[in-house]
Amino acid sequence: MMMSCRVVGGQRVRGGRRAMNAAVVGGSSATVAGFSCSSATSTCCVGSSQGLLSSGASRMMGSGLSRFQRRQANLIRRGAKLIVEAAKRSVGDLSEADLKGKKVFVRADLNVPLDGDCNITDDTRIRAAVPTLKYLLDKGAKVLLTSHLGRPKDGPEDKFRLNPVVPRLSELLGMEVGKVDDCVGADVTAKVDAMADGEIVVLENVRFYKEETKNEAGFAEKLAANADMFVNDAFGTAHRAHASTEGVTKYLSPAVSGFLLQKELDYLDGAVSDPKKPFCAIVGGSKVSSKIGVIESLMEKCDKIIIGGGMIFTFYVARGLSVGASLVEEDKVELARDLEKKAAEMGVEFLLPTDVVLADNFAPDANTQTVSIDAIPDGWMGLDIGPESLKTFQDALGDCKTVVWNGPMGVFEFDAFAAGTVGIADTLAEISGKGCCTIIGGGDSVAAVEKAGVADKMSHISTGGGASLELLEGKVLPGVAALDETVAVSA
Numbered sequence: 001m002m003m004s005c006r007v008v009g010g011q012r013v014r015g016g017r018r019a020m021n022a023a024v025v026g027g028s029s030a031t032v033a034g035f036s037c038s039s040a041t042s043t044c045c046v047g048s049s050q051g052l053l054s055s056g057a058s059r060m061m062g063s064g065l066s067r068f069q070r071r072q073a074n075l076i077r078r079g080a081k082l083i084v085e086a087a088k089r090s091v092g093d094l095s096e097a098d099l100k101g102k103k104v105f106v107r108a109d110l111n112v113p114l115d116g117d118c119n120i121t122d123d124t125r126i127r128a129a130v131p132t133l134k135y136l137l138d139k140g141a142k143v144l145l146t147s148h149l150g151r152p153k154d155g156p157e158d159k160f161r162l163n164p165v166v167p168r169l170s171e172l173l174g175m176e177v178g179k180v181d182d183c184v185g186a187d188v189t190a191k192v193d194a195m196a197d198g199e200i201v202v203l204e205n206v207r208f209y210k211e212e213t214k215n216e217a218g219f220a221e222k223l224a225a226n227a228d229m230f231v232n233d234a235f236g237t238a239h240r241a242h243a244s245t246e247g248v249t250k251y252l253s254p255a256v257s258g259f260l261l262q263k264e265l266d267y268l269d270g271a272v273s274d275p276k277k278p279f280c281a282i283v284g285g286s287k288v289s290s291k292i293g294v295i296e297s298l299m300e301k302c303d304k305i306i307i308g309g310g311m312i313f314t315f316y317v318a319r320g321l322s323v324g325a326s327l328v329e330e331d332k333v334e335l336a337r338d339l340e341k342k343a344a345e346m347g348v349e350f351l352l353p354t355d356v357v358l359a360d361n362f363a364p365d366a367n368t369q370t371v372s373i374d375a376i377p378d379g380w381m382g383l384d385i386g387p388e389s390l391k392t393f394q395d396a397l398g399d400c401k402t403v404v405w406n407g408p409m410g411v412f413e414f415d416a417f418a419a420g421t422v423g424i425a426d427t428l429a430e431i432s433g434k435g436c437c438t439i440i441g442g443g444d445s446v447a448a449v450e451k452a453g454v455a456d457k458m459s460h461i462s463t464g465g466g467a468s469l470e471l472l473e474g475k476v477l478p479g480v481a482a483l484d485e486t487v488a489v490s491a
């Protein structure tokens, strides 16, 4: 099984699954994913100008021009109309003979929401990892399962340990799941050496090492040291070029996609590459600095953009309003100002809440009041959109044919601030029933629609929020680009 995509035309090819997909039609030129081809100058070379060079392509470069590149160059020289189809290899391409007894390093996104007592409040991401794990285990592989959890700042912290994942995964797989309290080093080696075929062990949170997010080569090499091959099934983290998503591909071969990653890319690419209109993106949540930048690209694609959650206050500050103790990213205020201006210039319907629900502290039993956005008192923080805003947003969604939602409208984990999120979830469930394509992405957003009891009404529940948005933007996802590809050329 492979992910395949056919792109025709001398266009730049962008996007996760298509990161290594190229198309060259004679007489045009294209620069795509590390392949730079121009029939006009009769040249065809491999380079990393797009920053997308896969490990497979790197290996090809190491040995000079590959047979594929030579054939491609010859065909172009002859003026042939050439179609190149490239696709990422999938775990399904690996047989029992490939896997039995092999140590497989699997990167999943097990970054599940936890309550204050470290209980899992939504297990979607664990369930989503199961098909790949079952496949590997059934074929006799020894599985080293790794993930991050949250954003630990300075080494190991108990609240970020992957321990809560182990019993749930054990239930889902129907077998014992081991655990090591580290992800590299002697303890891992000892545990792996003692594993029988068809066993699985969860390694500790990779982000306990700062080298993970810095994608340090030495750390990636250590992660890879205990394994023979790599399967990336972490769609939710595929937009991060980290040691366990991108770095390890330089040390493990094959490096292939898991079933979840494949499924997500197949669905999302199809749905957002040519979306039915009107197309609306809803962006909220608390990861303001990592998601506010996406909005500019969304304007190119969307007819409407709805902003909610912790994102809104940076926009209000940009308008000169007081926001009390609400979440603000000071260094994004200028960007927020530009975004509102650009939306107006482009004629994109850009909806920000007009009222908010405030709390006097960040707690489920805080005192609350609902005010207009120009009347937020000092010391109070906005934790949900208000009822007037919800109504406006629901009306705007009414005629949409495609909606992508990442980031809750408020702190839905506290009942007092869940109304905005639940209201949007209900509306999306309703318009899904009328033929609108609704895509919900992100650990907390999915948890919110699950909590609202409408997850099964949505067109697609995605395990990645930021990753879906970047895919929608047309960006290459480094965790995908780094995987091995299969290539087919026809003329």
Ligand SMILES: Nc1ncnc2c1ncn2[C@@H]1O[C@H](COP(=O)(O)OP(=O)(O)O)[C@@H](O)[C@H]1O
Residues within 6 Å of the ligand: 284, 285, 286, 287, 288, 308, 309, 310, 311, 327, 382, 383, 384, 406, 407, 408, 409, 410, 411, 412, 413, 441, 442, 443, 444, 445, 446, 465, 466
């Ligand atoms: N106004 C707000 N202030 C602070 N946090 C908020 C606010 N609105 C939403 N949140 C929080 O945002 C979090 C989810 O954000 P994010 O991680 O960006 O979403 P996702 O996981 O769906 O991608 C939730 O835990 C929610 O409590």
Ligand SMILES: O=C(OP(=O)(O)O)[C@H](O)COP(=O)(O)O
Residues within 6 Å of the ligand: 109, 111, 150, 151, 236, 237, 240, 287, 290, 441, 442, 443, 444, 463, 464, 465, 466, 467
């Ligand atoms: O929860 C995640 O992203 P999401 O909130 O955008 O869905 C992923 O696990 C990535 O986490 P990160 O944004 O800390 O890199």
